[in-house]
Amino acid sequence: MQIYLPIAELPVDVLLVIGMSLAVGFVSGLFGIGGGFLMTPLLIFIGVPTAVAVASEAPQIAASAFTGALSYWRRRAIDLKLAGVLLAGGVAGTGLGVWFFNAMRAAGQLEVVIAVSYVVLLGAIGGIMLTESLKTLLKTKPSAPARRIGGRSLIDRLPLKLRFKQSMIYVSAIPLVGLGVFVGFVGAVLGIGGGFLLVPVLVYVFRVPTAVVVGTSLAQILITMLAATVLHATVNASVDVVLAILLMLGGSIGAQFGVRAGQKLRGEQLRLLLALLLLAVGARFLVELVAEPAEPFSVSTTGRPK
Amino acid sequence: MRPLAALAVLALLAAAAPARAEKLVVALSSQQIAIASNYAGGDITLFGAVRADPESDGAPRRYDLVVTVRGPGTTLEVREKQRTAGLWVNRERRRFPRTPSYLATLSTRPLDVMLSPEIRDGQRLGLKAAAAPRGEDLGRPEFSEALIRLQTARGLWREEPKGVVFLDPTLFRTTFHLPPNVPFGAFEADVRLFSAGVPIARETITFRVVKSGFEDRVAALAENWRLAYGVATALLALAFGWTASVAFRRD
Secondary structure (H helix, E strand, O other): OEEEEOOOOEEEEHHHHHHHHHHHHHHHHHHOOOOHHHHHHHHHHOOOOHHHHHHHHHHHHHHHHHHHHHHHHHOOOOOHHHHHHHHHHHHHHHHHHHHHHHHHHHHOOHHHHHHHHHHHHHHHHHHHHHHHHHHHHHHOOOOOOOOOOOOHHHHHHOOOEEEEOOOOEEEEHHHHHHHHHHHHHHHHHHOOOOHHHHHHHHHHOOOOOHHHHHHHHHHHHHHHHHHHHHHHHHHOOOOOHHHHHHHHHHHHHHHHHHHHHHOOOOHHHHHHHHHHHHHHHHHHHHHHHHOOOOOOEEEEEOOOOO | OHHHHHHHHHHHHHHHOOOOOOEEEEEEOOOEEEEOOOOOOEEEEEEEEEEOOOOOOOOOOOOEEEEEEEOOEEEEEEEEEEEEOOEEEEEEEEEEEEEEOOEEEEEOOOHHHHOOHHHHHHOOOOHHHHOOOOOOOOOOHHHHHHHHHHHHHOOOEEEEOOOEEEOOOOEEEEEEEEOOOOOOEEEEEEEEEEEOOEEEEEEEEEEEEEEOHHHHHHHHHHHHOHHHHHHHHHHHHHHHHHHHHHHOOOO
């Protein structure tokens, strides 16, 4: 069953797109991640223009982040003050990201920027998570307290310190705003929520307790992705609402099954699986970058047909 | 300049052969193609007849036809990936301004068989002419070849050397396909009649490809009411997220 996407300007198979978003929704519910880093490449793969894929994925991430954030909100597991400080940077980062996205698209380098970023980000986060989870699994002891990553003392010495009661941390606002800028920027350029970046940094660098970290990160992702939706729509006119609805439908249902499956697995097992998944997607992009392409040429329309 | 030059050539030819003035009559199976949500490509048939000059008394001539269907003109950019520091990155690029986004060249016989290279290039017939390098930078021919190859692979350009058939000595028909990714706007079917390699008549007919109903309204909203469209999409996302949270609530 085909449906025509009015902004992407191509027909897609409804069942294929819903099936893909169900699968990605399952994975996102399983690991508590947005799944943008899986969905955006899949959309590009089935022929959706990169710009439309990235922009239309934003409302889907916002929807799934809102579902998650509501359930954490009911449990009072969101540090609103921390989310607010992250957001101050996040919205600015999103604006920068949308602008950068446009500039790279005009220069014809958007695809390679996205591919390199995926390789670096997914490779780095996946690699760290893989070693951490393997260590924990091999020890088979209750996980050791997370070690402090270098630079902590520097972060401690920065001014503008704020106390976050719910997260039980006392830390300068500067690195938090910086983190928000970075995640917002990356999210807007890559069409991802950035939860897989935000959560480890908050846990390992800022030592935010696990109980509040996910809810807080979801609240931050929700607002940045809402901002990304509005910005992509106003700057690039590249949000396809029909595609977004298909993604939200499949994603929200798939996530429910993922959450149930996730409760049957242990934390270390989940982290190992997620690490392998991140590395696999990163490797897929790496192959694309280094392997000689069968068709080195590509064609694109630079002016709208009049 | 080019249409003027072509007109001048036609005028000269007309002056040289005043006794033989054929006329073309053409019609399309549809004037407007509306792209609805279930659009998966479609065919358009062009019918036509050659009206021989009633004054002429010579034996019937053998005719050749070239039908060129052009979509809205646009600037196409061809990029070439080259290995840079181990990575395959877009490096060189060539622009092809004022190039048809959709192009079908249908003829009774292969163009190189029925026309001399001068006439073919002078009248800019065929995919090669449309992808010819522009301006002072003639570029490498690979870019023109790649443009033809890629546009053909996307179903947007095609050449059918036997796509036009004569049903009887004067009546002809051809069918061209509009792919699902067809661009929108004004299309033109340009029908040229040749005899013994010489152009003797020309007729053009236009049709439009438009987004229909819902698709058109969504696209217009996204383009003209950008902020409202973005805010509405964001609100929709919130509504979806909230519905999912209520529907699947387990605590």
